[in-house]
Amino acid sequence: xxxxxxxxxxxxxxxxxxxxxxxxxxxxxxxxxxxxxxxxxxxxxxxxxxxxxxxxxxxxxxxxxxxxxxxxxxxxxxxxxxxxxxxxxxxxxxxxxxxxxxxxxxxxxxxxxxxxxxxxxxxxxxxxxxxxxxxxxxxxxxxxxxxxxxxxxxxxxxxxxxxxxxxxxxxxxxxxxxxxxxxxxxxxxxxxxxxxxxxxxxxxxxxxxxxxxxxxxxxxxxxxxxxxxxxxxxxxxxxxxxxxxxxxxxxxxxxxxxxxxxxxxxxxxxxxxxxxxxxxxxxxxxxxxxxxxxxxxxxxxxxxxxxxxxxxxxxxxxxxxxxxxxxxxxxxxxxxxxxxxxxxxxxxxxx
Numbered sequence: 001x002x003x004x005x006x007x008x009x010x011x012x013x014x015x016x017x018x019x020x021x022x023x024x025x026x027x028x029x030x031x032x033x034x035x036x037x038x039x040x041x042x043x044x045x046x047x048x049x050x051x052x053x054x055x056x057x058x059x060x061x062x063x064x065x066x067x068x069x070x071x072x073x074x075x076x077x078x079x080x081x082x083x084x085x086x087x088x089x090x091x092x093x094x095x096x097x098x099x100x101x102x103x104x105x106x107x108x109x110x111x112x113x114x115x116x117x118x119x120x121x122x123x124x125x126x127x128x129x130x131x132x133x134x135x136x137x138x139x140x141x142x143x144x145x146x147x148x149x150x151x152x153x154x155x156x157x158x159x160x161x162x163x164x165x166x167x168x169x170x171x172x173x174x175x176x177x178x179x180x181x182x183x184x185x186x187x188x189x190x191x192x193x194x195x196x197x198x199x200x201x202x203x204x205x206x207x208x209x210x211x212x213x214x215x216x217x218x219x220x221x222x223x224x225x226x227x228x229x230x231x232x233x234x235x236x237x238x239x240x241x242x243x244x245x246x247x248x249x250x251x252x253x254x255x256x257x258x259x260x261x262x263x264x265x266x267x268x269x270x271x272x273x274x275x276x277x278x279x280x281x282x283x284x285x286x287x288x289x290x291x292x293x294x295x296x297x298x299x300x301x302x303x304x305x306x307x308x309x310x311x312x313x314x315x316x317x318x319x320x321x322x323x324x325x326x327x328x329x330x331x332x333x334x335x336x337x338x339x340x341x342x343x344x345x346x347x348x349x350x351x
Contacts (some may be wrong), residue, residue: 003103004131005202006050007095008057010039010067010113011082016273016339018346019327020305028113029066032271032291033280039113040070045120049127050109056080056098057113058091083237089251090243092198093209093216097224099202106202107134110248115196116280118267130199130262133167138208138258139200141170143192144268149182152272152337154194154249158261170259173249195264198253205252212255216243274320275336277303292323303333 010028021027028039036044043055052073058080059067067079080095092110099106109127117123130140143156154176158168173194177185185191200208209217222239244251253259269279278289278301288296292306300317307324320336322329331339 020324083240122266142197149186167260173254
């Protein structure tokens with residue numbers, strides 16, 4: 001059996017879900033869509049494709065204890081604590097040197113901790129297709145067929161494969177487009193949303209670091225030496241904090257040749273802000289999506305979340321209304337993407 005290890009990336013904050021998500025309780029650790037948290041759902045749907053002993057959780061120090069509490073089935077040694085927040089390239093690089101110590105032939109499956117996936121069986125089936133197509137490829141990315149011309153996602157352009165092939169040669173990655181370009185991408189059939197799920201041999205990822213992020217690669221090798229020597233956390237922080245702050249998409253995937261794309265065969269959403277709940281949860285007959293107690297009267301197309309007591313809405317539409325931890329948010333749905341500005345304005349009051 002191939003030694004497939006999953007790296008669950010859980011270092012983000014999810015500021016667009018204030019007041020439910022804060023600096024002390026990041027998005028992966030909140031029960032946004034049901035009784036379990038997003039990171040618990042992520043780990044659960046990896047079984048049985050990847051067993052718990054081969055699942056690594058990449059986490060910041062602030063959420064280390066919470067992650068261990070929510071994921072009791074993951075061995076303690078599998079929680080890889082990032083000394084500082086340096087984006088996903090540094091996150092995966094740190095996990096790569098840990099994997100190299102465990103299994104030089106490891107395959108790394110990198111998955112975000114905070115996405116919505118509709119059908120776990122189809123999810124695992126799609127990942128297996130990627131694993132089957134990894135031989136002969138630099139790596140495999142997983143693309144979501146667009147269901148609307150969305151400007152909030154990065155896109156991947158891929159070449160239509162031969163009949164019966166399930167992997168598309170990647171042509172290029174493209175940034176979040178404007179509305180007209182997104183419409184073109186949507187109609188073409190050759191562009192996919194970037195799901196943020198990556199698959200590659202661990203040694204290949206390290207080679208890509210050496211080629212495309214050489215300074216960060218040197219830091220990784222220094223970190224590896226420090227890990228072997230059991231050096232102090234201060235030394236680890238010093239080296240890790242000097243790594244370039246860049247995503248693995250920008251720093252490596254966009255520059256790599258020989259990637260293949262596997263179209264996903266499951267419902268997917270990155271749950272980027274409150275308005276995404278209406279794509280992941282069922283609505284009532286008036287288009288309202290609710291979690292918790294909601295009493296709607298003459299209310300249409302609203303998103304309501306309450307963690308304590310009922311929220312009543314009367315004569316309104318297209319609003320986001322959130323009650324959590326004694327705080328209340330009310331905003332138009334179309335402004336839900338701007339909540340980072342609100343969190344910045346709140347400053348220390350956000351928590």
